[in-house]
Amino acid sequence: EPEVTQTPSHQVTQMGQEVILRCVPISNHLYFYWYRQILGQKVEFLVSFYNNEISEKSEIFDDQFSVERPDGSNFTLKIRSTKLEDSAMYFCASSEFRGHEQFFGPGTRLTVL
Amino acid sequence: AQKITQTQPGMFVQEKEAVTLDCTYDTSDPSYGLFWYKQPSSGEMIFLIYQGSYDQQNATEGRYSLNFQKARKSANLVISASQLGDSAMYFCAMREGGSQGNLIFGKGTKLSVKP
Numbered sequence: 659e660p661e662v663t664q665t666p667s668h669q670v671t672q673m674g675q676e677v678i679l680r681c682v683p684i685s686n687h688l689y690f691y692w693y694r695q696i697l698g699q700k701v702e703f704l705v706s707f708y709n710n711e712i713s714e715k716s717e718i719f720d721d722q723f724s725v726e727r728p729d730g731s732n733f734t735l736k737i738r739s740t741k742l743e744d745s746a747m748y749f750c751a752s753s754e755f756r757g758h759e760q761f762f763g764p765g766t767r768l769t770v771l
Numbered sequence: 772a773q774k775i776t777q778t779q780p781g782m783f784v785q786e787k788e789a790v791t792l793d794c795t796y797d798t799s800d801p802s803y804g805l806f807w808y809k810q811p812s813s814g815e816m817i818f819l820i821y822q823g824s825y826d827q828q829n830a831t832e833g834r835y836s837l838n839f840q841k842a843r844k845s846a847n848l849v850i851s852a853s854q855l856g857d858s859a860m861y862f863c864a865m866r867e868g869g870s871q872g873n874l875i876f877g878k879g880t881k882l883s884v885k886p
Binding site: 753767 | 816821873877
Protein backbone atom coordinates (compact mmCIF):
# COMPACT_ATOMS: atom_id res chain seq x y z
CA GLU A 659 0.00 0.00 0.00
CA PRO A 660 1.42 3.40 -0.96
CA GLU A 661 2.49 5.61 1.91
CA VAL A 662 4.01 8.98 2.66
CA THR A 663 7.63 8.78 3.74
CA GLN A 664 9.69 11.34 5.64
CA THR A 665 13.39 11.72 6.33
CA PRO A 666 15.09 12.00 8.67
CA SER A 667 13.05 10.49 11.47
CA HIS A 668 14.90 12.61 14.01
CA GLN A 669 16.97 15.75 13.47
CA VAL A 670 18.97 17.51 16.14
CA THR A 671 20.30 20.97 15.35
CA GLN A 672 21.77 24.01 17.00
CA MET A 673 19.75 27.19 17.31
CA GLY A 674 20.29 29.42 14.29
CA GLN A 675 21.09 26.58 11.93
CA GLU A 676 19.14 25.77 8.79
CA VAL A 677 17.32 22.46 8.50
CA ILE A 678 15.59 20.77 5.59
CA LEU A 679 12.93 18.19 6.25
CA ARG A 680 12.13 15.87 3.39
CA CYS A 681 8.94 14.13 2.36
CA VAL A 682 7.93 11.86 -0.47
CA PRO A 683 4.14 12.08 -0.88
CA ILE A 684 2.03 9.31 -2.37
CA SER A 685 2.77 9.31 -6.08
CA ASN A 686 -0.63 10.16 -7.56
CA HIS A 687 -1.48 12.77 -4.94
CA LEU A 688 -1.68 16.41 -5.95
CA TYR A 689 -2.09 18.25 -2.64
CA PHE A 690 0.68 18.44 -0.09
CA TYR A 691 0.75 19.75 3.45
CA TRP A 692 3.08 20.36 6.37
CA TYR A 693 1.85 20.27 9.94
CA ARG A 694 3.68 20.44 13.22
CA GLN A 695 2.94 19.09 16.68
CA ILE A 696 4.74 20.50 19.68
CA LEU A 697 5.19 17.76 22.29
CA GLY A 698 1.92 17.02 24.06
CA GLN A 699 -0.08 19.51 22.04
CA LYS A 700 -2.43 19.40 19.08
CA VAL A 701 -1.42 19.19 15.46
CA GLU A 702 -1.16 22.61 13.79
CA PHE A 703 -1.36 23.40 10.08
CA LEU A 704 1.65 25.13 8.55
CA VAL A 705 1.24 25.23 4.77
CA SER A 706 -0.52 23.64 1.82
CA PHE A 707 0.98 23.27 -1.63
CA TYR A 708 -0.63 22.59 -4.98
CA ASN A 709 0.44 22.97 -8.58
CA ASN A 710 3.94 23.97 -7.54
CA GLU A 711 2.94 26.85 -5.35
CA ILE A 712 1.77 27.59 -1.85
CA SER A 713 -2.02 27.61 -1.73
CA GLU A 714 -2.48 28.49 1.91
CA LYS A 715 -0.32 29.12 4.96
CA SER A 716 -0.88 29.72 8.64
CA GLU A 717 0.46 32.46 10.88
CA ILE A 718 3.11 30.06 12.08
CA PHE A 719 4.56 29.83 8.57
CA ASP A 720 6.58 33.04 8.67
CA ASP A 721 9.54 34.16 6.59
CA GLN A 722 11.91 31.64 8.14
CA PHE A 723 9.93 28.79 6.58
CA SER A 724 9.85 27.79 2.94
CA VAL A 725 8.63 24.80 0.95
CA GLU A 726 9.74 23.38 -2.33
CA ARG A 727 9.02 20.53 -4.68
CA PRO A 728 12.43 20.27 -6.28
CA ASP A 729 11.55 17.28 -8.45
CA GLY A 730 8.60 15.05 -9.22
CA SER A 731 8.69 13.18 -5.95
CA ASN A 732 10.19 15.18 -3.07
CA PHE A 733 8.47 17.87 -1.03
CA THR A 734 10.68 19.76 1.40
CA LEU A 735 10.24 22.11 4.33
CA LYS A 736 13.15 24.42 5.08
CA ILE A 737 13.58 26.32 8.31
CA ARG A 738 16.18 28.99 7.70
CA SER A 739 17.32 29.88 11.19
CA THR A 740 15.94 27.52 13.78
CA LYS A 741 14.72 28.68 17.17
CA LEU A 742 14.22 26.70 20.34
CA GLU A 743 10.47 26.91 19.89
CA ASP A 744 10.72 25.17 16.51
CA SER A 745 11.31 21.92 18.38
CA ALA A 746 8.37 19.74 17.40
CA MET A 747 7.26 16.78 15.33
CA TYR A 748 6.80 17.83 11.72
CA PHE A 749 4.33 15.87 9.64
CA CYS A 750 4.02 15.85 5.91
CA ALA A 751 0.67 14.83 4.43
CA SER A 752 -0.77 14.39 0.98
CA SER A 753 -4.18 13.92 -0.57
CA GLU A 754 -5.38 12.99 -4.00
CA PHE A 755 -8.06 15.65 -4.15
CA ARG A 756 -8.62 18.85 -2.23
CA GLY A 757 -10.64 18.17 0.89
CA HIS A 758 -10.24 14.41 0.78
CA GLU A 759 -8.57 12.41 3.48
CA GLN A 760 -4.96 13.31 4.01
CA PHE A 761 -2.42 10.59 4.56
CA PHE A 762 0.32 11.49 6.96
CA GLY A 763 3.94 10.49 6.98
CA PRO A 764 5.57 9.11 10.12
CA GLY A 765 6.93 12.54 11.04
CA THR A 766 10.33 14.09 11.67
CA ARG A 767 11.13 14.93 15.25
CA LEU A 768 13.11 18.17 15.24
CA THR A 769 15.07 19.07 18.34
CA VAL A 770 16.66 22.52 18.49
CA LEU A 771 19.35 22.95 21.14
CA ALA B 772 -13.24 30.42 19.65
CA GLN B 773 -12.11 26.86 19.21
CA LYS B 774 -13.08 25.40 15.88
CA ILE B 775 -12.78 21.83 17.13
CA THR B 776 -13.49 20.91 20.73
CA GLN B 777 -12.68 17.58 22.29
CA THR B 778 -13.82 17.77 25.88
CA GLN B 779 -12.41 14.44 27.08
CA PRO B 780 -8.67 14.66 27.69
CA GLY B 781 -8.63 10.99 28.71
CA MET B 782 -10.97 8.03 28.51
CA PHE B 783 -10.86 4.48 29.79
CA VAL B 784 -12.73 1.55 28.28
CA GLN B 785 -12.81 -2.14 29.02
CA GLU B 786 -11.58 -4.42 26.28
CA LYS B 787 -14.40 -5.60 23.99
CA GLU B 788 -16.71 -2.77 25.02
CA ALA B 789 -17.73 0.16 22.86
CA VAL B 790 -16.55 3.71 23.50
CA THR B 791 -17.60 7.12 22.22
CA LEU B 792 -15.12 9.94 21.80
CA ASP B 793 -16.73 13.37 21.64
CA CYS B 794 -16.05 16.08 19.11
CA THR B 795 -17.91 19.31 18.48
CA TYR B 796 -17.06 21.78 15.77
CA ASP B 797 -17.74 25.38 14.90
CA THR B 798 -18.06 26.65 11.36
CA SER B 799 -20.38 28.87 9.36
CA ASP B 800 -19.30 27.24 6.11
CA PRO B 801 -22.06 24.97 4.72
CA SER B 802 -19.46 22.71 3.10
CA TYR B 803 -16.96 21.03 5.36
CA GLY B 804 -15.42 17.69 6.16
CA LEU B 805 -14.79 16.00 9.46
CA PHE B 806 -11.98 13.53 10.08
CA TRP B 807 -10.73 11.32 12.86
CA TYR B 808 -7.09 10.34 13.22
CA LYS B 809 -5.41 7.93 15.62
CA GLN B 810 -1.96 8.65 17.01
CA PRO B 811 -0.36 5.69 18.81
CA SER B 812 2.57 6.20 21.14
CA SER B 813 4.91 5.66 18.19
CA GLY B 814 3.76 9.05 16.90
CA GLU B 815 2.38 8.47 13.42
CA MET B 816 -1.01 9.87 12.42
CA ILE B 817 -3.39 7.23 11.09
CA PHE B 818 -6.51 8.24 9.17
CA LEU B 819 -9.61 6.48 10.49
CA ILE B 820 -12.79 7.91 9.08
CA TYR B 821 -14.26 10.84 7.13
CA GLN B 822 -17.70 12.50 7.12
CA GLY B 823 -18.72 15.15 4.62
CA SER B 824 -21.19 17.81 5.65
CA TYR B 825 -23.60 16.83 2.88
CA ASP B 826 -23.40 13.10 3.51
CA GLN B 827 -26.81 11.76 4.40
CA GLN B 828 -25.59 8.71 6.26
CA ASN B 829 -23.14 8.36 9.10
CA ALA B 830 -19.74 7.13 7.98
CA THR B 831 -18.57 3.69 9.00
CA GLU B 832 -15.22 1.95 8.57
CA GLY B 833 -14.99 -1.45 10.17
CA ARG B 834 -15.18 -0.99 13.95
CA TYR B 835 -15.25 2.79 13.59
CA SER B 836 -18.39 4.80 13.04
CA LEU B 837 -19.03 8.48 13.15
CA ASN B 838 -22.14 9.72 14.91
CA PHE B 839 -22.77 12.88 12.89
CA GLN B 840 -25.35 15.24 14.35
CA LYS B 841 -25.31 18.26 12.10
CA ALA B 842 -27.74 20.42 14.06
CA ARG B 843 -25.69 19.92 17.19
CA LYS B 844 -22.43 20.31 15.28
CA SER B 845 -21.08 17.13 16.73
CA ALA B 846 -19.10 14.33 15.12
CA ASN B 847 -18.46 11.72 17.76
CA LEU B 848 -16.31 8.68 17.01
CA VAL B 849 -17.67 5.34 18.14
CA ILE B 850 -15.25 2.43 18.44
CA SER B 851 -16.99 -0.90 18.86
CA ALA B 852 -15.45 -3.97 20.48
CA SER B 853 -12.38 -2.14 21.80
CA GLN B 854 -9.03 -3.84 21.50
CA LEU B 855 -5.82 -3.26 23.44
CA GLY B 856 -4.29 -1.88 20.27
CA ASP B 857 -6.86 0.91 20.24
CA SER B 858 -5.03 2.61 23.11
CA ALA B 859 -3.82 5.87 21.57
CA MET B 860 -4.52 9.57 21.16
CA TYR B 861 -7.50 10.32 18.94
CA PHE B 862 -7.79 13.61 17.12
CA CYS B 863 -10.87 15.07 15.52
CA ALA B 864 -10.21 17.46 12.64
CA MET B 865 -12.20 19.66 10.29
CA ARG B 866 -11.62 20.92 6.79
CA GLU B 867 -13.65 24.01 5.91
CA GLY B 868 -14.99 24.34 2.39
CA GLY B 869 -13.31 27.64 1.68
CA SER B 870 -9.87 26.38 2.58
CA GLN B 871 -7.35 24.60 0.41
CA GLY B 872 -7.95 21.49 2.42
CA ASN B 873 -5.89 22.21 5.49
CA LEU B 874 -7.11 20.47 8.60
CA ILE B 875 -7.93 22.11 11.92
CA PHE B 876 -7.33 19.71 14.78
CA GLY B 877 -8.75 19.37 18.24
CA LYS B 878 -6.58 18.82 21.29
CA GLY B 879 -7.19 15.09 21.27
CA THR B 880 -8.49 12.41 23.60
CA LYS B 881 -6.21 9.81 25.09
CA LEU B 882 -7.97 6.45 25.05
CA SER B 883 -6.75 3.66 27.29
CA VAL B 884 -8.19 0.18 26.80
CA LYS B 885 -8.07 -1.98 29.90
CA PRO B 886 -7.73 -5.78 29.65
